[in-house]
Amino acid sequence: MARDSKSKAVKKKGGLGRGLEALFEDETQNKETxxxxxxxxxxxxxxxxxxxxxxxDKSLKELSDSIKENGVFQPIIVxxxxxxxxxxxxxxxxxxxxxxxxxxxxxxxxxxNESQMMEVAVLENLQREDLTPLEEAQAYEMLQKNLGLTxxxxxxxxxxxxxxxxxxxxxxxxxxxxxHLLQHGDLSMGQARTLLxxxxxxxxxxxxxxxxxxxxxxxxxxxxxxxxxxxxPRKKTNKKSAFIRASETQLSDKFGASVNISETKxxxxxxxxxxxxxxxxxxxxxxxxxxLDD
Numbered sequence: 621m622a623r624d625s626k627s628k629a630v631k632k633k634g635g636l637g638r639g640l641e642a643l644f645e646d647e648t649q650n651k652e653t654x655x656x657x658x659x660x661x662x663x664x665x666x667x668x669x670x671x672x673x674x675x676x677d678k679s680l681k682e683l684s685d686s687i688k689e690n691g692v693f694q695p696i697i698v699x700x701x702x703x704x705x706x707x708x709x710x711x712x713x714x715x716x717x718x719x720x721x722x723x724x725x726x727x728x729x730x731x732x733n734e735s736q737m738m739e740v741a742v743l744e745n746l747q748r749e750d751l752t753p754l755e756e757a758q759a760y761e762m763l764q765k766n767l768g769l770t771x772x773x774x775x776x777x778x779x780x781x782x783x784x785x786x787x788x789x790x791x792x793x794x795x796x797x798x799x800h801l802l803q804h805g806d807l808s809m810g811q812a813r814t815l816l817x818x819x820x821x822x823x824x825x826x827x828x829x830x831x832x833x834x835x836x837x838x839x840x841x842x843x844x845x846x847x848x849x850x851x852x853p854r855k856k857t858n859k860k861s862a863f864i865r866a867s868e869t870q871l872s873d874k875f876g877a878s879v880n881i882s883e884t885k886x887x888x889x890x891x892x893x894x895x896x897x898x899x900x901x902x903x904x905x906x907x908x909x910x911x912l913d914d
Contacts (some may be wrong), residue, residue: 625883629748632882645888654728655728656726656727656728657726657727657728657729657819658700658725658726658727659705659725659726660723660724661702661714661717661722661723661724661726661784662704662723662727664696664698664704664705664706664707664714664725665701665704665705665706665707666706666707666711666714666726667706667707667708667711667737667741668737669737669738669741669742669766670711670741671748672711672751672755674752674755674803674827675712675715679718680712680719681717683712683713683716684716684717684720685718685720687713687716687717687720687722688721692713692717692725692726694713695710695725695726695727695728696708696709696710696711696713696714696726696727696728697709697710697724697728697730698727698728698729698730698820699726699729699730699731699732699737700709700729701732705727705729706737708730708732708737708740708741709740710727711903713725720874734766735767738762738763738767739763739765739777742759742760742762742763746759746778748834752802752803752805753791753802753808753809753812754786754791754792754799755803756788756804757788757791757792757898759788759791760774760778760785760788760789760790761789761792763777763778767872768847770784770906771786771789771876771903771906771907774908776892782874782907783873783874784815785876786874786875786876786877786903787871787873787876787901789811789876789903790816790876790877791809791812792812793816793896793897793900794815794816794824794828795824795825797823797825797828797829798812798815798824798825798828801829801832805894807831807832808831808838808840809829811828811831811836811838811841812828812831814838814841814845815827815831815841815843816829816878816910817842817845817847817855817878818845818848818849819849820848820849821896823848827841827845827848831844836853858881860881861883864881864883867881868880868881871891871893874907875893875904875907876903877893877894877900877904878893878894879891879892879893879894880892880894
């Protein structure tokens with residue numbers, strides 16, 4: 621059957637803020653008069669804001685075989701562009717149809733602006749089961765940068781908590797070799813997030829390779845990170861209290877960045893927040909409510 625498993629995925633990834641229905645709402649008021657057209661596949665291009673880079677070959681081949689036998693049951697949705705059409709929703713059906721050597725595909729043409737194109741691409745893919753953690757993080761970053769949204773606004777649109785969005789965005793600060801392992805499923809979200817706790821960022825790739833090769837569970841990764849961090853030469857300090865460690869954990873979740881609290885004599889102390897780029901610094905300042913333009 622050519623229909624993809626979108627409804628099943630929606631149940632698993634439900635609660636995505638406004639949702640696809642809201643984005644389509646204005647465009648579907650004249651739904652009764654919409655016409656399904658057979659468009660040339662050669663005239664159609666993928667959504668330029670598509671966050672998903674990896675399509676499962678086996679699943680795509682199964683859909684392609686079904687399309688050969690039964691055709692495409694659900695039309696894709698496109699918008700008119702300067703040169704042909706751009707896909708709003710349905711790239712998987714488009715790819716499978718090309719694989720099936722089809723020359724046309726049923727489609728509905730709607731008017732969407734750039735902002736709507738981006739949101740539809742992100743929402744449609746977040747509702748799927750096979751989007752990788754890195755692709756999900758890149759989708760949130762895309763919304764922030766291209767639509768000029770704050771982290772809070774992204775969390776509201778996606779129906780997710782701010783720490784949830786922050787933790788995914790932190791994955792983008794991983795070194796490239798570790799990102800590759802995460803993208804290809806050799807590392808889990810939990811393992812990758814734990815690796816970000818390494819104070820010496822140059823050691824992340826080596827430890828990530830070891831974790832992926834040996835299949836080390838998250839708890840043991842946490843122990844390895846603590847052990848490596850402890851070996852780093854530093855001034856002798858008093859052992860951190862449970863309160864300080866808990867405070868570091870809560871602040872790290874809030875800011876989506878590594879936080880260190882050190883105590884000195886007479887009750888004084890020092891708090892530091894790590895950031896890997898100017899974008900990440902601006903995100904932390906936004907959380908703190910600091911506006912340097914005032």
